[in-house]
Each structure stands twice: as C-alpha cells, then as structure tokens.
Amino acid sequence: MMLLAVLSGFLLAIAVPVLYRLAGNYIGWVLALLPASLTGYFLNLIPSITGGQTLVIEHQWMPSLGVSLDFMVDGLSLVFALLISAIGTFILIYAGSYLKGHRDLGRFYVIMLSFMASMLGLVLSDNLITFFVFWELTSITSYLLIGFNHEDAEARKFALQGLFVTAGGGLVLMAGLILLIFMTGSYSFSDILASDQPLHEHSYYVGATVCILIGAFTKSAQVPFHFWLPNAMAAPTPVSAFLHSATMVKAGVYLLARLNSSMGEHELWSNALMFFGAATMLTGAYLAFSSTGIKKVLAYSTIMALGTLTMLIGVGTEKATTAFICFLVAHSLYKGALFMIAGALDHETGTKDITRMGGLRRAMPNTAIITCLAALSLAGLPPLFGFVAKELLLESLLQSPSWSLVLVTMAVVASMLVVAVAGIVFIKPFFGPISTTPKHPHEAPFAMLVGPAVLSVIALVFGVAPFLPGALVLDAAVSSIYGNSVETALALWHGVNVPLMLSAVSLLAGTMLFASWHKLQPALDTVNSSVSRVGPEAGYFRFMLGITQVASWQTRLLQNGVLGIYLVTLVLVTFGLVGYTLLTRHGLDLSFDFSNGYFYEFGIALLIVASTVFASVTSSRLGSVASVGVQGFGVALIFIHFSAPDLGITQLLVETLTVILLVLVLFRLPPFVSLSSPLERSRDLTVAVFAGTVMTLLMLAVLDIQYFESISSYYIENSYELAFGKNIVNVILVDFRQLDTLGEIFVLGLAALGVYSMLKLKAEEQHKP
Amino acid sequence: MNSNTLILHTAALAIMPLQLMFSVFLLLRGHDEPGGGFIGGLVAASAFVLYAFAFGARPTRRLMRVNPRDLLAAGLLFGLASTLPALLSGQPMLTAHWWQLPLPGEGYLKLSTVLIFDIGVYLAVLGTLMTFVIGLMESGE
Numbered sequence: 001m002m003l004l005a006v007l008s009g010f011l012l013a014i015a016v017p018v019l020y021r022l023a024g025n026y027i028g029w030v031l032a033l034l035p036a037s038l039t040g041y042f043l044n045l046i047p048s049i050t051g052g053q054t055l056v057i058e059h060q061w062m063p064s065l066g067v068s069l070d071f072m073v074d075g076l077s078l079v080f081a082l083l084i085s086a087i088g089t090f091i092l093i094y095a096g097s098y099l100k101g102h103r104d105l106g107r108f109y110v111i112m113l114s115f116m117a118s119m120l121g122l123v124l125s126d127n128l129i130t131f132f133v134f135w136e137l138t139s140i141t142s143y144l145l146i147g148f149n150h151e152d153a154e155a156r157k158f159a160l161q162g163l164f165v166t167a168g169g170g171l172v173l174m175a176g177l178i179l180l181i182f183m184t185g186s187y188s189f190s191d192i193l194a195s196d197q198p199l200h201e202h203s204y205y206v207g208a209t210v211c212i213l214i215g216a217f218t219k220s221a222q223v224p225f226h227f228w229l230p231n232a233m234a235a236p237t238p239v240s241a242f243l244h245s246a247t248m249v250k251a252g253v254y255l256l257a258r259l260n261s262s263m264g265e266h267e268l269w270s271n272a273l274m275f276f277g278a279a280t281m282l283t284g285a286y287l288a289f290s291s292t293g294i295k296k297v298l299a300y301s302t303i304m305a306l307g308t309l310t311m312l313i314g315v316g317t318e319k320a321t322t323a324f325i326c327f328l329v330a331h332s333l334y335k336g337a338l339f340m341i342a343g344a345l346d347h348e349t350g351t352k353d354i355t356r357m358g359g360l361r362r363a364m365p366n367t368a369i370i371t372c373l374a375a376l377s378l379a380g381l382p383p384l385f386g387f388v389a390k391e392l393l394l395e396s397l398l399q400s401p402s403w404s405l406v407l408v409t410m411a412v413v414a415s416m417l418v419v420a421v422a423g424i425v426f427i428k429p430f431f432g433p434i435s436t437t438p439k440h441p442h443e444a445p446f447a448m449l450v451g452p453a454v455l456s457v458i459a460l461v462f463g464v465a466p467f468l469p470g471a472l473v474l475d476a477a478v479s480s481i482y483g484n485s486v487e488t489a490l491a492l493w494h495g496v497n498v499p500l501m502l503s504a505v506s507l508l509a510g511t512m513l514f515a516s517w518h519k520l521q522p523a524l525d526t527v528n529s530s531v532s533r534v535g536p537e538a539g540y541f542r543f544m545l546g547i548t549q550v551a552s553w554q555t556r557l558l559q560n561g562v563l564g565i566y567l568v569t570l571v572l573v574t575f576g577l578v579g580y581t582l583l584t585r586h587g588l589d590l591s592f593d594f595s596n597g598y599f600y601e602f603g604i605a606l607l608i609v610a611s612t613v614f615a616s617v618t619s620s621r622l623g624s625v626a627s628v629g630v631q632g633f634g635v636a637l638i639f640i641h642f643s644a645p646d647l648g649i650t651q652l653l654v655e656t657l658t659v660i661l662l663v664l665v666l667f668r669l670p671p672f673v674s675l676s677s678p679l680e681r682s683r684d685l686t687v688a689v690f691a692g693t694v695m696t697l698l699m700l701a702v703l704d705i706q707y708f709e710s711i712s713s714y715y716i717e718n719s720y721e722l723a724f725g726k727n728i729v730n731v732i733l734v735d736f737r738q739l740d741t742l743g744e745i746f747v748l749g750l751a752a753l754g755v756y757s758m759l760k761l762k763a764e765e766q767h768k769p
Numbered sequence: 770m771n772s773n774t775l776i777l778h779t780a781a782l783a784i785m786p787l788q789l790m791f792s793v794f795l796l797l798r799g800h801d802e803p804g805g806g807f808i809g810g811l812v813a814a815s816a817f818v819l820y821a822f823a824f825g826a827r828p829t830r831r832l833m834r835v836n837p838r839d840l841l842a843a844g845l846l847f848g849l850a851s852t853l854p855a856l857l858s859g860q861p862m863l864t865a866h867w868w869q870l871p872l873p874g875e876g877y878l879k880l881s882t883v884l885i886f887d888i889g890v891y892l893a894v895l896g897t898l899m900t901f902v903i904g905l906m907e908s909g910e
Contacts, residue, residue: 724867
C-alpha cells in the first residue's frame with residue numbers, strides 16, 4: 001500500500017497523455033483526485049503514529065547491495081507527506097486553470113506528478129540510498145519544471161543554475177550519507193535513529209556532518225547558496241507555489257530535522273545550523289523587503305523562513321523543536337496560498353510588478369479577503385497560526401542555551417522586515433489609488449482561488465484552535481525530531497510576556513518600514529546592485545565561466561579530433577599503468593614450458609602471428625581486414641581446442657560480422673593514400689609493440705596470480721542446482737550475472753543509436769543544398 | 770550494394786531460412802547446450818546480412834518488415850520485462866522464475882524468465898547489428 005502510495009504519482013504521470021485527451025480542460029480536477037486520496041490515506045495513518053510509534057514498511061529492491069524500498073512513517077515524515085499531498089491537490093487544480101489551453105499542459109502535469117511523487121518518496125524513504133535517489137529525482141524534476149518555458153533562454157539558464165547548485169550539493173550529500181553508513185553500519189534511518197551509539201565520537205563525524213550540511217544547505221537555499229531560489233521563479237507559478245510551500249526547498253530542512261536526534265549532539269552541528277540559519281533569515285528578510293516583483297518578494301521571504309527553520313533545529317531545545325514544526329506548517333500554509341494568489345494577480349492583471357498594482361480590492365474582493373488572511377499569518381498576527389509559530393520562535397530563542405541575545409535580536413529584525421513584506425504583499429496591490437494594469441482586472445476563476453482559500457482557512461482554524469494540529473500529529477513530529485517523547489501545549493494566548501512585547505515592537509517598526517518602503521527603494525536598489533557584483537551569484541557565474549575555460553583548454557589538449565593521438569594516449573596510459581603494476585606487484589617470470597604442447601597448437605599460434613604481420617605490412621585494405629579475420633579465427637580455434645564451444649562459436653560469428661562491417665565501411669573510404677609520415681609510423685609501431693608485450697606478459701602472469709579464490713567451482717556446482725541449466729556459460733550470462741548482461745544489451749542499444757545517428761546526420765548533411 | 774550473381778541469389782534464398790531456423794534452435798537450446806541468445810542473435814543477423822549482400826538494403830528492410838531499431842527496443846523491453854515477475858512476487862529483482870508445462874507424451878516444456886531474457890538478448894543483438902549493416906549500406910546508396 002505504501003509502495004503504491006509513493007509510486008502512484010509516477011504511474012499516473014504515464015497515464016497523463018491519455019487522461020488529458022479524455023478530460024480536456026478538467027484535467028486538473030481529475031489528476032487532483034490522486035493527491036486528495038493520498039491525503040486521505042496519510043490522515044488514516046495518524047492514529048497509529050500519535051502514540052509516538054514508528055511504522056516501517058519493507059520492500060526489497062536490491063538486497064545484496066543494501067538498497068531497499070523501505071518506508072518509514074513517523075510524526076516528522078507524516079507531517080511532510082500530508083503537506084505534500086494536501087497542497088499538491090490544490091496545486092494540481094490550480095495549474096489546470098492557470099495554464100489553461102497551454103500547448104504543453106500535458107507535459108507540465110507529467111513532470112509535476114513525478115515531482116510530487118519524488119518528494120513523497122524522499123520524506124518517506126527509510127533507506128539512505130533510496131532517499132538519495134528520490135532526493136536527486138526532485139532536483140531533476142524541478143530542473144525540468146523551472147525550465148518549463150524552454151524557449152526562454154533565461155528560464156533555461158536559471159533551471160541549469162538550480163540544477164547545478166542542488167545536484168552538486170547532492171553529490172556532496174551522497175559522500176556524507178556514505179560516511180554515515182560507514183559510521184553506523186546501517187543503511188536505514190530507522191536503525192540509525194534507534195541506535196544509541198554516540199555518533200559524534202566517531203572519527204568520521206566531522207566529515208559526514210560537513211558533507212550532509214552542504215547537501216542540505218544547497219537544497220534549502222541557505223546562505224551562501226540562496227541565489228538559485230529566487231531565480232527558480234522562472235518556473236510557472238503553480239510550480240513556485242509547490243516548490244516553496246511543501247516540496248524541494250523543504251527537503252534540506254527535512255533532512256536536518258531527520259538526522260537531528262542522531263547527529264545533533266555536537267557543537268559543530270548546532271553552531272553551523274544556528275549561524276547559517278540566522279544569516280539566511282536576515283538575508284532573506286532584507287532581500288524580500290528590497291524587491292518589487294511580487295514573486296521575488298515571496299521567494300526571498302521563503303529564504304527567510306528556511307533560515308529560521310534551520311536555526312531552530314540548531315537551537316535544538318524542546319521548545320525550539322516545537323517552534324520548528326509549527327513554523328514549518330504555518331509557512332507551508334501561507335506561502336502556498338500567497339504564491340497561488342500571486343499567480344492569480346499576475347494572471348488577471350498582466351503584471352508581476354507590485355509597484356504597478358493598486359486598488360484591486362474592488363475588482364477582486366474574494367482574492368483580497370484570502371490574501372488578507374494569508375498575509376496576517378505571514379506577518380505573525382493573531383489569530384492566525386503564523387502568530388502561534390512566531391511566539392514560539394521568539395520564546396524558544398529567549399530560552400536558547402547559547403547566543404540567545406544575538407538570535408533574538410536577529411529574529412526581531414527579521415520579523416520586522418517580514419511585517420513590512422506582508423504589508424507590501426497585501427496592502428500595496430489591493431488598497432490605495434487604482435492603477436492601470438496591462439489587463440483589465442477581474443476576479444480569478446474558482447479553481448485558482450479554492451486552494452489559497454482552503455489553506456488560509458486552515459491557518460485560521462489552527463490559529464484559533466492550536467491544540468488541534470498539536471493533538472493530530474505535531475506532538476509525534478516534535479518527538480521524532482527531538483528524540484524523546486514531547487507533549488506540546490500550543491496556545492494562542494500566553495498572556496503579556498516578553499515574546500508578545502517583542503512582537504509588538506516588530507509590528508510597530510514593520511509598519512514604519514512599510515510606510516517608508518517607496519522612499520527607501522532607490523537606496524536599496526543601489527546597495528543591492530553593488531553587492532550583487534561580489535555576491536555568491538557572481539561567484540557562481542565566474543565559476544561556470546572557469547569550468548568552460550578549463551573544458552576548452554583540455555579539449556584542445558586531449559580531444560583534438562585526431563584519432564591517432566587518442567589511440568596513442570589511451571594505449572600508453574593504460575598499458576603503462578598496467579605494466580608498472582605488473583612489474584612492481586608481481587615481478588616478471590619468463591620461464592616458459594612448451595614441452596606438453598601439441599604440434600597443432602603451435603600451428604595455430606604461427607597462423608595468428610603470420611596473419612598479424614601480414615595485416616600490418618600489406619598495402620591492401622581488403623587484405624588487411626581479411627587477415628585480421630584470419631587472426632580471429634585462429635583465436636576461435638584455440639577456444640574450441642580447449643573445449644569452450646560457446647566462446648568459439650561467438651568468436652567465429654563476431655569475426656565474420658566484423659569483417660563484413662569493416663568491408664562495408666572501407667567501401668566508403670577514399671582510396672589508399674599515405675596518411676602518416678615514417679616518423680609517425682615508427683612511433684605507432686613502438687607503442688603497439690609496447691602494448692602487445694605488456695598484454696602478453698599480463699596474460700602469462702594471470703595464470704600464476706590468484707588474489708581471490710576461483711569462483712568457477714561455485715558456478716560448476718550450482719548452475720544446474722540453482723538455475724536448471726547445463727550450459728554454464730549461458731547460465732552465467734542470463735542468470736547468475738543477468739544484471740551485467742542487461743547492462744550490456746543497453747550498451748549495445750546505445751552503440752546502435754550512436755552509429756545510426758552518425759550515419760543519419762551525415763546523410764542529412766549531404767542532402768543539404 | 771547489390772550483386773547480380775545468380776549463385777549468390779540462389780544460395781541466399783536457400784540458406785537464409787535455414788540459418789534463421791538454426792538461430793532459433795540455438796536460442797532455445799542455449800540453456801543446456803552451446804548456444805543462447807547472443808549466439809542466436811549473431812546467427813540470425815548473419816542470415817539477414819547474407820540476404821542484404823545478395824539483394825541490397827531496401828529489400829532486406831522489406832523482408833524484415835520491422836525496423837531494426839524497433840527490434841532493438843523490443844529486445845531491451847523483453848530484458849526488462851523478465852525482471853517483473855520477481856518484483857511482482859516481492860522477491861529481489863532478477864530472481865529467476867520457472868514454469869514447467871507438461872507436454873503430450875513424455876517430457877515437459879521449460880519456460881522461464883531466463884528464456885524471456887535470452888529472447889531479449891537475441892532481439893537486441895539482431896537489432897543492433899542490422900541497424901549497423903542496413904545503416905551503412907543505405908548511406909552508400
């Protein structure tokens with residue numbers, strides 16, 4: 001059931017083209033049935049999780065490699081799964097309306113569903129390798145989504161940027177996960193979490209932590225990797241709404257929370273998280289305040305939220321963990337709603353620039369009410385869930401064991417800026433003088449409003465009755481991050497205390513900031529443009545330029561297009577290294593014993609040598625090819641003589657077909673001319689003789705070297721027992737080593753496609769006028 | 770390329786079907802005797818190559834009815850499909866499954882995922898080689 005739940009997104013993605021033809025404009029509603037029923041399924045799991053229990057569902061995949069499709073459901077992954085499937089439902093409905101009539105709507109849904117399924121797999125995976133597979137799948141699918149408008153060069157550029165940062169970080173993460181596997185000896189999160197061995201005493205701890213942090217930071221857009229996230233806005237708005245609220249960027253935060261109880265008992269972990277989290281929080285809040293595009297404002301405020309979340313994991317107290325989960329849920333609710341509204345505004349007015357919007361509340365009253373709710377939650381005002389989360393945030397920072405004062409100050413500054421941002425998002429477009437927009441504004445269609453409406457109402461309900469989410473699943477989630485069972489007592493009203501006063505201060509200051517937003521904007525622009533010249537994004541572009549330069553330099557050097565140079569380089573390097581290893585590890589043993597050879601064995605050897613010599617001295621191409629064929633037949637004879645009929649037959653057939661293919665190619669070549677100078681030929685001769693000598697010595701040495709026990713007896717004993725075949729060669733090919741063969745036929749397929757496209761492209765080139 | 774020798778034409782027409790039959794024979798007996806998908810595929814390819822040498826690329830295409838690339842794709846799909854029964858029954862991927870169907874009289878028919886896989890290899894080898902050969906021949910015409 002769980003396997004189906006995770007993979008159903010991929011399965012449905014395959015069916016999209018057919019469904020699209022059947023359902024037409026209602027495709028969004030039809031596809032949304034899947035995440036809706038998944039939401040139901042995950043809600044169903046809540047009762048069994050609330051007791052602090054962990055469900056582990058096992059499916060074998062590649063057991064001998066330690067890779068399995070195991071899933072783990074605890075409070076944390078359940079919260080994420082619910083967010084993904086619930087918000088996914090509204091996003092799918094929304095996208096059908098937002099991209100209505102778009103030429104590539106079908107393709108969009110294929111990628112979107114795969115994205116959703118990858119994200120579900122990511123948060124539910126128990127196996128570290130499977131987790132990583134899903135992690136990279138989200139990078140790839142989001143790359144396709146960001147670059148969805150692939151005819152736009154900017155979209156392609158930013159899609160590539162997102163992919164480079166997140167997939168590059170993913171590679172580092174893989175190293176970290178492998179170290180983690182070495183440290184714990186286990187491939188599964190559930191084992192790692194359950195074991196009480198102190199990881200931070202292990203000598204790999206620092207390396208693993210740094211690698212995992214880099215992976216999580218790139219994915220969750222922490223400073224200094226934050227630049228890719230606003231650029232990911234090149235994606236269509238439904239993608240941004242999903243990416244920012246429930247998926248992708250939260251993956252890094254998820255991983256940090258997941259590993260917190262095992263790896264978090266060290267200052268390196270908590271200090272890194274607090275430092276980078278707080279820095280990201282401030283940077284994001286500042287950049288959100290200084291932007292004018294509505295999507296950019298929201299994107300930067302996501303960065304602020306991600307920083308806050310990271311920082312809270314770093315603080316790591318029980319209170320902070322509670323604040324983390326509440327902030328996560330609150331942020332997902334309002335950010336999903338706000339992004340969908342941003343898309344609706346853009347859709348109905350034709351502009352993304354807030355400075356060009358105004359007085360829309362008369363034309364779009366429903367949108368205005370929904371935005372009001374979501375923006376209040378963003379600003380952290382009662383009675384919305386955002387308020388509960390922010391109070392918890394401030395309270396937990398006040399109680400933080402280290403850096404308390406610094407963190408609180410930073411959080412207050414950030415929340416000040418966020419209040420201003422909320423004002424920008426809500427008051428700027430809907431109030432004030434009516435400004436003319438490229439399109440005449442009117443209310444967005446129902447499908448585009450239902451999502452934000454429901455999400456905002458949930459935020460309101462959770463705010464008014466905060467015990468509700470707590471009792472549902474938040475307690476379990478906090479327990480699974482914190483590592484011990486935790487009872488949260490969420491309340492809307494804590495009385496007049498320090499956090500409330502800090503909130504009031506930030507609200508006042510935020511209002512003042514908002515009032516002077518217009519006046520500050522030019523100054524902020526100058527600051528931002530001068531910073532961006534030395535910022536991390538500039539670094540990224542310099543790095544990419546450097547890579548291109550190195551690539552073109554080494555291409556000139558190594559891949560200069562002359563086949564002869566390639567061959568000489570390859571052969572010299574390979575056989576030089578092999579020969580060196582052979583000499584140093586094994587030594588030379590040149591005592592040969594020919595006494596029990598039959599005369600026809602010598603005959604075959606002579607035949608092979610003679611045909612080789614003939615092939616290299618003849619000036620006839622056909623003769624050369626034919627004598628190479630003779631040489632191959634000689635080898636086939638040897639195989640047959642030493643009773644390996646399968647190899648013999650294969651060798652004969654391959655030789656025959658090779659000669660035929662070579663002849664076919666040779667017919668196309670220009671007549672034989674002298675292509676190489678005597679000097680080059682003597683160089684080639686030297687290299688060839690060298691390679692041949694090393695190969696011969698290697699083959700002779702192989703008979704003596706026995707590093708491992710021979711595996712052939714196993715095959716001989718078991719080929720009939722286990723695989724019901726008397727022909728061991730075939731049994732090995734199709735049974736014992738089937739995966740190899742499967743890989744090989746795919747290589748064959750690639751080779752065929754390569755040759756085909758080469759011939760085809762050549763033919764097309766010739767047909768051009 | 771199209772040779773007009775009568776001997777080659779006649780020989781190709783006579784030998785090709787025999788070669789194809791032989792290739793299927795090799796394929797099916799491969800699990801117990803020398804043979805198998807790879808060798809069978811090579812023999813089948815050489816049968817078509819012989820025909821192509823005698824009559825040219827286009828008639829060979831017509832004779833095969835199927836595009837060689839489709840054969841290759843079918844081979845890869847067969848290879849993948851042979852892993853499905855194990856996955857569906859919850860075993861590790863690539864675990865072989867066997868079905869023995871009794872035949873009239875003595876003996877029984879041995880069917881297996883391994884055979885499906887072998888057929889996949891056969892088709893992939895045949896498809897690859899014919900893509901090469903027909904591609905090369907057509908590029909010259």
